[in-house]
Amino acid sequence: MKILQASIVGAAALAVAYAAQAQDYRSQAISVMKRDFHAKGIATMDRLDEDTLQQICNRSDNNPPKGLAESLQHDQLQGIKYPADGKFLGDWKSGEKIAQRGRGMTWNDKQGKTSRNEPNGGSCYNCHQIDTKTTSFGTIGNSLAHFGKTRGYGPDIQKYVYGKIYNAKAFNLCSKMPRFGHSETLTEDQIKDLVALLLDPNSPVNK
Amino acid sequence: MDQTRRNVLKAGGSAGLLALLATAGMLRSEAALAADWNQNAFGAKNLKDAFDALGAANRTQSADIAMVAPEIAENGAVVPIGAVSKIPGTESIAILIAKNPTALAASFDIPAGTDPSVSTRVKLAQTSDVHILVKANGKFYETKKEVKVTIGGCGG
């Protein structure tokens, strides 16, 4: 995980400032967790450590001061690795499978793949409506139905969607959406396939 | 199982046989009951073969059979199914699931004095038609309903 210099200073200062608080249930909670949890499979104990962004979101009720949020969003944006070939659209059929699959990254799963040896899923339908034919969809995220049809198919939105999936926090610092590229949950090709699911005119999402 | 017995089962299913013996006041051993289990019907891989094995190739659609089943099941592993027959002389009620690996789920013999109404819970491998087959006075009647199976969340 790449953290920029400014953020490190910020995080350290924040930690110091916070430790000074009386009745500090948060630091108590963190030490209780660090004592009670153990590594299991790929879910190692360092997962309990907050990175800078998590620290800021945790300490501001997911509502950081605007200036701080913008500065950290900028850091996150810098970390997005866009495809070297400049192409954002993959295969929507494969994208649909990735969107449906909710497995990967838990202590049952393997490094870079699920317990069933499939590539990690994006869990997209867990939170979003996408292809309206799938009636089992969550509402934690906004509806992505007819995404391209309503928002256009151009290169700018392709790049935006790629970036949003790679690191949603670059656009909304304390978004609930995981940073799928940043966390190495999804590969570049998988993210391209998801972009195609939303933005290929032939994708059922846009029918 | 000899051929005669097989034919009896094929023609009437275990239902007819059991009813016959029950009326004759014969108490049978568990082994005999187990032998009644219609291997051909329960082993049938599709709906048609299952109906055939039950001797129910010819069936009449009936509005006198009521099925209680969800339109959409919360979990395909436990789908409540209830069946009530208003057809006089109902001898047996069977539940069949079209798209399961084996279609026949259950067959209930209804002796005289028992209501032609049973409920149980079944497994659905996927969204499928569920059929209720009723045998009454030697004839077969049927109704069906689609039950959707969905993908759920984290499990409440």
Next chain:
Amino acid sequence: MSSIKLRAVVALSGLALVCAAQVARSEAAVPKKAAAPAKKAAPESKSAIAAEFEKFRDIMEDASPAELFEAKGAELWKQKRGPKNASLEKCDLGLGPGVLKGAYVRLPRYFADADQVMDAERRIVYCMVTLQGFKESDLAKQPFSKGSHVPDPVSLVTFVAGQSRGMKIAAPQKHPREREAYKVGEEIFDYRAGPWDFSCATCHGDEGLRIRTQDLPDLSTKKGAIAAFQGWPGYRMTGGLMHTLQWRLNDCFRQQRFPEPAYVSQTLSDLMTYLAVNANGQVYKGPGIKR
């Protein structure tokens, strides 16, 4: 709570000075929960599906397979077992040795003998260790139902929970340690970490959301807390397994992409304190059915 956290941000030296002006503004103008407000998709279909699920859930609760485990737990409670060949009939679940009626809805609570705040399963395991001589490390080896294996504490918790059927939840907050457990539980609930930046609150901190077709109660509210408290211990349709809140929280952390919390640990007792206290005053219907 929100203002305390913002004050911590204000206290930031250096970087914080840059944004101190905005802090005051955001405190006033920005609603508490600002994380990606969700646009509701097809609310009609949600309610139709939810209503259908509810109807058949009711049918199944009328004869819940949880009863099988409740009956088994009742037997286990009376039997002389373990290295000390003792029953659990002298186990104190908080209302005195052997008192079962209403004990489950008054947990978690502080127990002086253990100097811990304990939830039902943690307390039962404590009794199995102290009264019957079982080893906690043995009980923790396979603490959850799997295949045809149903651990004894699972049946016992189901039995004990059944003894509070129809009673009001009244998790105590008298003892300072109980109040502390609530506060620490709340912080654990809100703690975002791991590769997916999830906290419990990511899914359970807003009202009216669902994951796939599953409603997600907001556990910080009375209404949401009872929805989560209700039905546990629960017979889970997936796999046909009897599970307790210990399992539910363990699997939440798995799906949160966290490492694993120890069985009957303080982390889980504290979270259950947060949940139970939020649900206080509402009627517990006994062991139930879960998806």
Next chain:
Amino acid sequence: MADPMRIRAMAKDGEVVVKVLMAHEMETGQRKDSAGKPIPAHFIQHVSATWQGKVVLSANWGTAIAKNPFLEFSFKGAKKGDKIQITWTDNKGDKRTDEATIN
């Protein structure tokens, strides 16, 4: 050994409603274990209910009946205090009989 059934039999309006829960895996034979080995089928094939020596329900089941099966039926003639016996037999020959009093 198999765990006991839960049987509720209630007399109402000249009828007895019987609800039974059985503890059984109802393994389909179609699943594989974590090592990829098929798990052999293990399921209840036959259930019968008797009251005063008379069979009041007899059922044959396949693998599609849900784990820890539920059965509900009703019959006429019995009264409060009578006993009803339920017996299941599975494909491995295991069987279990439990009795309940109608109330």
